Amino acid sequence: MSAPIVHGGGITAAAAAFGGSPEDWLDLSTGINPCPVALPDIPARAWHRLPDRHLIDEARRAARDHYRSGEILPLPVPGTQSVIQLLPRLVEAGRLVGGTNNRVAVTDNRVAVTDERIAVTDNKVAVVSPTYGEYARALTSAGFAIDAVNDVAAIGAAHRLAVVVNPNNPDGRIWSAETLVALHDRMKAADGLLVVDEAFGDTDPTLSLASRAPQLSNLVIFRSFGKFFGLAGLRLGFAIARENILERFEDWLGPWAVSGPALSLAASLLRSDVSPIHSRIEERSIGLHAVLDGAGLRMAGGTALFTLVADARAGDIYTHLCRHHILVRKFDYAPDWLRFGLTPDPAADRRLGEALQRFER
């Protein structure tokens, strides 16, 4: 059993420790749009019936048009987490299919290792770090050795898999399409795989590799549906890759992996006009920045959906905000960092600003 990772969203635990009812807390610990879109109607059959091919295909076509993935129909998955859990299996399968040395026997997806050296010499994966912790957890748990590299330049032929979160969480670093395509080509030359997680990519679609994906055989892109639309409870994401990879994910997830309501909402919302969502997020981001600026906090990075603050007093600020029933995100590995999600409205901006001002005094 690997240790669970502390994620944002732990309002219940925070309220248990610092008092107050969870509903009264201001939760700034996630990167989810705090202004959810209005829910379109969900037909009764989406709840009642097993998700039919027709519903799945509708959602896939809407995702293709929204993400501009060309001939690729993105695969709906029950949250990016579900496919992160499958990456170890995909890397094993890729090694078997693509490798030049047949040191392993295989019956479809099962690996029977006939040469022990493979576990020693061939299990290195690179994760551009620090980043979302579930990649390292899932890969370590499956026996891979993680190289937590600081930049894509440090990734090379020794790595079976490279993971880049773009823009990165929590620091908001971005890599250009050219840099990532070059990385893909390096990975491909050694039968490796590149995963680009665009979970926070919706607010700047120009960064996305989706439109290049049809030409990049060793690339997998993950998209998150819930963060941008403010519907994280839905558990929906999309994987964008060539058909041979998507077929494996589909096979391993099994039939009906995604709920009918999620597919129905995706089919509607991915075809809707998202410009009001962009405007609202931008307005909220400006509000948050003004509060942090007013409190004299140094903004060290972020995306439109969250802002990273670097401050030597971060631990104390975190506790102080908890006493005001405001939850932000702290990081074990970077004790001077705090990540602030967007506030839902100007009243919450004021509440945060007043709490921060009391810390100053």
Added chain:
Amino acid sequence: MSAPIVHGGGITAAAAAFGGSPEDWLDLSTGINPCPVALPDIPARAWHRLPDRHLIDEARRAARDHYRSGEILPLPVPGTQSVIQLLPRLVEAGRLVGGTNNRVAVTDNRVAVTDERIAVTDNKVAVVSPTYGEYARALTSAGFAIDAVNDVAAIGAAHRLAVVVNPNNPDGRIWSAETLVALHDRMKAADGLLVVDEAFGDTDPTLSLASRAPQLSNLVIFRSFGKFFGLAGLRLGFAIARENILERFEDWLGPWAVSGPALSLAASLLRSDVSPIHSRIEERSIGLHAVLDGAGLRMAGGTALFTLVADARAGDIYTHLCRHHILVRKFDYAPDWLRFGLTPDPAADRRLGEALQRFER
């Protein structure tokens, strides 16, 4: 890639082949309650936020009381399918933890086989058959050899895992709690695991092993939420087992595996009065039986949610019903079987009856 299994619910494909709009078809190809319960209110936060611990715990407590699993808090999973996919991993882990011969090296969940004989001598699993096809598919795909046994009596020390669907799909066979506890004890004596799938167990709760589960260390029970409540689109099931097994599933599924709306509905509906659902299913079952009886078809088994018909003309009846835009379930392995799901109302009974009468003439 293993071949996909044809399941019920393929109305889109059937309509493409036989005409008509999918909405106008009468779908009797599944075992889902055709009269879904009214949806309780789903709080906005269940859609918006990542499923919080509080919501998960509420659903787990409601499931414990509903399934009467004593000290075990059933684990919500995104459909039984998601945990069927994890069975190969659980069997491997069980072998490593519980086995007496350490012929494998392991880093937590990863198996590095150092002795090839293990693949030959130690990979047999038993599935009481014929039954739901996804067990054999997931296990075969992972390199296990399936013994498709006809009865639990044929399962023994050679099997790492035994799968019993109770009541069985599609023939409705049932095994008593005593028989299954004895099977569990045999499996346990050889460090094996027993999986009892109670997907169709809701209509006869007295059959369930759930209340005995706290005392049975090598047992895993799967429950389906959507079939009985008529909410199959929700993708929700529960696993009932001792904590060490549930923790593994939880770890492998990763955080937030189940959607907020699903957890919210489970917490409400599993605490609601389900007697009207039982009555309605019974009424519909009586209606279906009268139609099948009136058509002179021999009922060879089933549960309250579906009826199995055995008839030498099954293939022709299937095609005839498709021409009337009625979809039932046929079976490659048993060409004289047809499975009829419940009709939603007396009008549908009449429609089915009239279509069957035309076949007679």
